[in-house]
Amino acid sequence: xxxxxxxxxxxxxxxxxxxxxxxxxxxxxxxxxxxxxxxxxxxxxxxxxxxxxxxxxxxxxxxxxxxxxxxxxxxxxxxxxxxxxxxxxxxx
Amino acid sequence: xxxxxxxxxxxxxxxxxxxxxxxxxxxxxxxxxxxxxxxxxxxxxxxxxxxxxxxxxxxxxxxxxxxxxxxxxxxxxxxxxxxxxxxxxxxxxxxxxxxxxxxxxxxxxxxxxxxxxxxxxxxxxxxxxxxxxxxxxxxxxx
Numbered sequence: 001x002x003x004x005x006x007x008x009x010x011x012x013x014x015x016x017x018x019x020x021x022x023x024x025x026x027x028x029x030x031x032x033x034x035x036x037x038x039x040x041x042x043x044x045x046x047x048x049x050x051x052x053x054x055x056x057x058x059x060x061x062x063x064x065x066x067x068x069x070x071x072x073x074x075x076x077x078x079x080x081x082x083x084x085x086x087x088x089x090x091x092x
Numbered sequence: 093x094x095x096x097x098x099x100x101x102x103x104x105x106x107x108x109x110x111x112x113x114x115x116x117x118x119x120x121x122x123x124x125x126x127x128x129x130x131x132x133x134x135x136x137x138x139x140x141x142x143x144x145x146x147x148x149x150x151x152x153x154x155x156x157x158x159x160x161x162x163x164x165x166x167x168x169x170x171x172x173x174x175x176x177x178x179x180x181x182x183x184x185x186x187x188x189x190x191x192x193x194x195x196x197x198x199x200x201x202x203x204x205x206x207x208x209x210x211x212x213x214x215x216x217x218x219x220x221x222x223x224x225x226x227x228x229x230x231x232x233x234x
Contacts, residue, residue, distance in 0.1 A: 026203070027127075027192075028195065028200050028201060028202050028203045028204075028205060029188070029191050029192050029195045029200065030188060030191075031220060031223060031224060031227070033224060033227045033228070033231075034184065034188060034223060034227055037184070037227050037230070037231060040234075041181070074132070074143060077132050077143075078132075078143075078147045078150075078151065081128075081129060081130060081132075081147070081151055082151060082154050082155070082185060083184075083185045083188065084128070084185050084188035084189045084192060085188075086127070086130050087130065087132075088130065088131065088132050088133060088134050089132050089133055089139075089143070090134070
């Protein structure tokens with residue numbers, strides 16, 4: 001019993017540590033160059049990665065742009081709303 | 093430093109748009125507000141409402157003050173504008189919001205929706221060209 005209880009459960013730990021994401025959704029209005037620009041300037045993504053994420057949003061309809069604690073994901077979502085991007089907080 | 097050249101009509105148009113923008117972001121019942129202040133939790137109305145409660149006034153403040161940066165730049169009839177990089181960066185989100193508002197009025201909700209060939213459609217394209225120009229200018233610096 002004791003042994004089982006104290007055994008590390010990687011799935012649970014993972015779920016506790018990184019349970020939230022910031023998702024940016026596609027919209028028909030924002031310019032692709034603007035979305036890339038926001039990902040670069042706000043998140044500090046290199047140009048290539050910012051473009052990859054922008055294309056994911058464009059083609060798949062959404063992209064996870066950040067992963068981490070809920071509060072942090074809310075801050076990112078709020079920032080995306082400041083930029084006029086369509087973002088929400090989603091449990092990973 | 094970024095240079096912009098506006099016609100008198102464009103200066104006037106921008107002032108008009110900004111005045112309306114300020115009214116809209118401070119308003120409450122306009123359907124476009126759902127796009128300017130999106131739902132932060134799509135499957136959790138309570139969490140979404142709480143997020144809105146904590147962030148809305150700050151977002152309104154940020155949007156309004158950025159619009160003020162543009163308003164100050166177009167306040168006179170001086171056609172040649174010189175923007176600092178910082179000011180240009182403040183223009184971008186406002187131009188996006190203005191496009192979101194115009195798009196809502198034009199019923200543009202999907203990628204394949206066409207922009208109508210009318211005065212409001214022209215405003216939409218003009219805002220996009222202006223934003224595109226500023227993005228290129230800012231990206232060239234980094």
